Amino acid sequence: MITVTHLTKQYGPRTAVHDLNFEVKKGEIVGFLGPNGAGKSTTMKILTGFMPASEGKVMIAGHDVFHEPIKVKQSIGFLPENPPVYPEMSVNQYLDFAARLHQVPPKGQAAAIANTLKRVGLWDVRHRLIQNLSKGYRQRVGLAQALVHNPPVLILDEPTVGLDPKQIIEIRELIKSLRGDHTVLLSSHILPEVTATCDRVIVLNRGKIVAEDTIDHLTSRAQGGLIYALTVRNVKAAGVEALMQLGKIHTTGNRLTIELKSEDAREKVIETAVKHDMGVLEFVADKVSLEDIFLKLTTNEGSLA
Amino acid sequence: MKNIWSIARRDFQSYFTSPIAYIVIAGFLAIMGWMFFWSLNHFNIQNMQYMQYGGGKGPSITEAIIRPLYGNMNVVFLFLVPFITMRLFAEERRQHTIALLLTAPIHLTEIILGKFLAAFALVLIMLLLTGFYPIMLFATGNPELGPIVASYIGTLLLAGCCLSLGILFSAMTENQIVAGALTFSSGLFFWLVSWAQQAAGSVFGELLNYLSLTGHYNNFGQGLLHSSDIVFYLSFIGLGLFFTHRVLDSYRWR
Numbered sequence: 001m002i003t004v005t006h007l008t009k010q011y012g013p014r015t016a017v018h019d020l021n022f023e024v025k026k027g028e029i030v031g032f033l034g035p036n037g038a039g040k041s042t043t044m045k046i047l048t049g050f051m052p053a054s055e056g057k058v059m060i061a062g063h064d065v066f067h068e069p070i071k072v073k074q075s076i077g078f079l080p081e082n083p084p085v086y087p088e089m090s091v092n093q094y095l096d097f098a099a100r101l102h103q104v105p106p107k108g109q110a111a112a113i114a115n116t117l118k119r120v121g122l123w124d125v126r127h128r129l130i131q132n133l134s135k136g137y138r139q140r141v142g143l144a145q146a147l148v149h150n151p152p153v154l155i156l157d158e159p160t161v162g163l164d165p166k167q168i169i170e171i172r173e174l175i176k177s178l179r180g181d182h183t184v185l186l187s188s189h190i191l192p193e194v195t196a197t198c199d200r201v202i203v204l205n206r207g208k209i210v211a212e213d214t215i216d217h218l219t220s221r222a223q224g225g226l227i228y229a230l231t232v233r234n235v236k237a238a239g240v241e242a243l244m245q246l247g248k249i250h251t252t253g254n255r256l257t258i259e260l261k262s263e264d265a266r267e268k269v270i271e272t273a274v275k276h277d278m279g280v281l282e283f284v285a286d287k288v289s290l291e292d293i294f295l296k297l298t299t300n301e302g303s304l305a
Numbered sequence: 306m307k308n309i310w311s312i313a314r315r316d317f318q319s320y321f322t323s324p325i326a327y328i329v330i331a332g333f334l335a336i337m338g339w340m341f342f343w344s345l346n347h348f349n350i351q352n353m354q355y356m357q358y359g360g361g362k363g364p365s366i367t368e369a370i371i372r373p374l375y376g377n378m379n380v381v382f383l384f385l386v387p388f389i390t391m392r393l394f395a396e397e398r399r400q401h402t403i404a405l406l407l408t409a410p411i412h413l414t415e416i417i418l419g420k421f422l423a424a425f426a427l428v429l430i431m432l433l434l435t436g437f438y439p440i441m442l443f444a445t446g447n448p449e450l451g452p453i454v455a456s457y458i459g460t461l462l463l464a465g466c467c468l469s470l471g472i473l474f475s476a477m478t479e480n481q482i483v484a485g486a487l488t489f490s491s492g493l494f495f496w497l498v499s500w501a502q503q504a505a506g507s508v509f510g511e512l513l514n515y516l517s518l519t520g521h522y523n524n525f526g527q528g529l530l531h532s533s534d535i536v537f538y539l540s541f542i543g544l545g546l547f548f549t550h551r552v553l554d555s556y557r558w559r
Contacts, residue, residue: 048408051557073410084405086315088322100311101409145405 001026001153001183002047007056009042009207016042018207020056026152027180031194032187034204040187041081043204044157047185048078060153074103077151079159083142087131091122091141094130095148102149116148121170135162143171154178156186160193172197230256230269233279242272308411312419316393317426325392326427329385333431336381337374341438344370366448372526374438375456379522382428382464383492389427390471391485393420394553398479407557417549421472421542428464432457452528459525462538466518467492469545476552492518 002024009017017039024030032040046053047060049069058065061075086094095113104112117123120140125133130141139162146154159175160168175197178184188194194201195215203211232239235254243249246268248259258269266283273280320326348369355363363369397403406416442448467488474487499517502510514520518541521534 045404050404050408070410070412073408076408078404078408080401080404080408082401082404084400084402086319086400086402088319089315093318097311097315098405101308101405101411103307103410 001028001061002185003057003059004043004047005057007043007046007058008054009039009046009051010054016207017046017053020204020207020209022202022209022212024183024185026183028200029175029179029184029186029198031198031201032185032204033189033191033194033201034187035189038189038204039207040189040204041157042207044078044155044185044187045080048076048155049073050078050080075152077146077149077154079142079146079154079156081157083138084145085130085138085141088129090129091117091126091133091144094141095144098145099148102151104149112148112150116144119147120144120174136164136167139163140167140171143174152182154182154184154186156184158188159186160188168193227257227259227285228266228269229282229284230258230273230280231282232256232273233281234277236276236278239273239276239278242276243269246272308415309419309422312406312411312416313422313426316420316423320389320423320427325388329388329427330431330434333381333385334434337378337435337438340377341370341374344374366442366446367452367528370442371439371448371452371456375460376522376526378435378460379463379519382460382467383496384489386428386464386467386471386492387485387488389424390468390475390488391481392475393424393472394476394549395479395481395484399481413550413553417472417546417553421468421546424468424472425465428461428468432461432464449528452526455525455528455530458530459522459534462535462542463518463522466495466538466541466545469542469549470495473545473549473552476549476556 002022004020004022007017007020008015020039020043032043034040042051045051047058047065049065049072052066060072063071063075065072086097089097092113095116096109099109099113114123117126120143122137122140122144125137130138133141139159143156143159146156156175160171163171172193175184175186179199186194186197198215200214201212202209230243232254235251235256240249240251240256243256243258246258246265247261250257260266260269270280270283348364348366351369352363394403397406407413439448439453470491471484471488474491475481475484477487478484495516495518497517499514499520502514504510515537521537524531524534
């Protein structure tokens with residue numbers, strides 16, 4: 001549904017996005033993860049035809065964004081970083097305008113608007129002016145705008161930003177309910193967000209893709225080597241040296257993190273530590289959370305691949 | 306066409322959901338009413354004096370009322386148009402709603418034409434409301450119809466030029482005040498550009514005179530519709546909107 005090849009965007013001398021390649025299949029929900037300024041919004045703006053790329057090609061629903069922007073825009077619903085709402089309009093008026101802009105046939109327009117309002121939970125405030133709504137509601141109005149023409153592709157830039165926890169859950173449920181009929185690409189810099197809603201994650205850092213996989217794969221791949229943590233009473237140089245034979249060691253105070261070559265080496269670790277009279281207090285597998293992966297991926301140049 | 310209409314409708318409505326339309330219209334009518342009343346008053350006094358001294362015919366309604374009234378109306382528009390146009394694109398950019406328009410399946414040209422149409426409709430309403438003055442003149446005297454109709458056409462075209470300039474400057478900045486100030490000063494410049502005519506020499510002076518917005522208005526005030534004037538105004542409007550298109554397009558590329 002979405003195919004991006006060699007996408008590059010430069011703002012003057014600064015490269016915001018560098019040589020992105022990825023694909024989103026029909027019916028998939030894919031999360032775009034990355035710290036602020038990683039190039040998520042820029043990529044989304046290019047995908048939606050808001051701005052052109054410096055290099056590369058974007059195909060959405062079988063059309064090239066650059067050459068057939070109108071056709072692409074017809075099949076996209078876009079929620080930008082800042083919800084594009086007119087404060088002086090009522091929710092109803094605004095959605096009416098959005099529906100017209102997206103050429104919803106006049107016949108089904110009222111029904112489409114009513115449907116969308118109920119879907120995003122705006123039915124009760126439909127007559128209120130947008131300027132009097134809270135940030136969370138405005139965000140939903142923005143989301144409603146992206147949904148009103150029932151587009152096959154949805155591109156949502158940080159859809160739950162500014163919402164309270166209850167609303168976040170509601171919106172996540174809403175996004176999950178789109179699975180199958182709609183292809184969704186959403187961005188976030190919050191990890192649980194992506195874990196909760198997406199089938200697949202694309203991790204972006206400094207304009208480059210540093211990882212792209214399902215969430216399960218990503219977790220197991222990050223574990224890669226077998227990492228164990230050994231806590232001892234006294235760290236002895238001789239003991240540490242002996243342990244180094246077994247794997248890479250990282251020492252923080254009296255806690256040693258060992259990346260073992262094989263599971264069988266576990267026994268040897270304890271043996272060695274006891275032999276050198278280090279006083280073993282604890283020996284545990286060092287679980288890597290998705291947070292760690294995210295940090296690892298985005299704080300170093302290091303890639304997991 | 307439908308898309309142009311969608312845009313125009315929203316912008317036109319937003320003039321009336323904010324106080325802008327009411328204030329601009331009220332200000333316009335107050336100033337025009339004041340001018341109309343006093344020029345009428347002056348005309349009556351003059352005619353009375355002519356009658357008393359039996360000095361032949363006094364000045365005609367066209368000369369004494371219509372021409373100055375509609376000539377001055379243009380000046381009032383020069384002042385008011387910036388308030389009509391300054392928000393059109395600047396506000397969209399500041400509120401980030403421009404993203405909605407630029408990612409909707411419509412052409413940039415349609416967006417620009419829609420906005421122009423909305424502003425033009427507001428000007429049209431202002432002009433229609435002044436139709437009260439000629440109606441009153443027809444009810445009490447016998448003015449010539451030609452100059453009145455021509456004045457309206459001329460004023461509409463001239464205001465259109467100001468709108469086009471205003472939309473261009475509104476597209477250039479996020480700041481409404483900046484857009485408004487640029488619109489006013491550039492409008493004023495095109496107003497006064499012919500002042501340099503005599504000093505500038507024959508060819509260049511001719512050119513400056515041709516560029517003057519007011520220079521082309523004089524014929525309308527006399528009830529003359531010259532195609533050259535109409536073409537000038539229409540091309541001025543078209544060029545302004547074309548540049549607006551270029552500005553907005555380049556804003557996307559940055």
